[in-house]
Amino acid sequence: MKKIAIAFYALAAICFVTLFTQCKEPVCDLVLHVHKTTTGIDTADALPHCMVRVGLEDNYADFAKAEGYTDQNGVFTHTFKYEALLDVEAVYDSSWIDTNNIQHRDYYVGTGRVKLEPGEAVEQYILATEAQ
Numbered sequence: 477m478k479k480i481a482i483a484f485y486a487l488a489a490i491c492f493v494t495l496f497t498q499c500k501e502p503v504c505d506l507v508l509h510v511h512k513t514t515t516g517i518d519t520a521d522a523l524p525h526c527m528v529r530v531g532l533e534d535n536y537a538d539f540a541k542a543e544g545y546t547d548q549n550g551v552f553t554h555t556f557k558y559e560a561l562l563d564v565e566a567v568y569d570s571s572w573i574d575t576n577n578i579q580h581r582d583y584y585v586g587t588g589r590v591k592l593e594p595g596e597a598v599e600q601y602i603l604a605t606e607a608q
Contacts, residue, residue, distance in 0.1 A: 502595030503555050504559050504560075504596065504598065505553070505555050506552075506553065506555070506597075506598055508601075509522070509551055510522070510523045510551075510552065510602045511601060511603055512568070512604050512605075513604070525545050526545065526552075527544075527569075528542075528546060528566050529565045532564075536562070539556065542554040558592075561589065561590075562589065563589055565585070566585070568584040569583050583606065584606055584607065
C-alpha cells in the first residue's frame, strides 16, 4: 500500500508540473547600432532618426520583416519570433537651411546582414556612409 501511495504522489507531481508550466519558444532579439562615417571606419558617431529596414526581400515572410527609426542614440531594436539570416538597410535623409539661406542635404546609406539566434540578443553595427 505504501508503494501505491508513493507512486500516486509521484504521478500527481509529474502531472502538476506538466500542466502548469508553459513551453515558450525562444525569441530572437535584434539590437542595431547605426553610425555615420565618411572614411569607412567606425567613429561611434550615432545616427539618430535613421530609417531602418530589416528583411528586404519581397519573398520574406511578414514575421521576418521589420522597419522603424533609430532612437536618439542611433539604436533600433526589434524582437523576432524565429531565427533567420536577414538583410538590413539604414537610410538617413535630412535637408536643412543654414544661416546664409543655403540648403544642405545629409544623406547616408548603410547595409549589412544579421543572423538571428534563438534565445539571444544579437547586436549589430551598421556603418552608414555619405551618399550622393
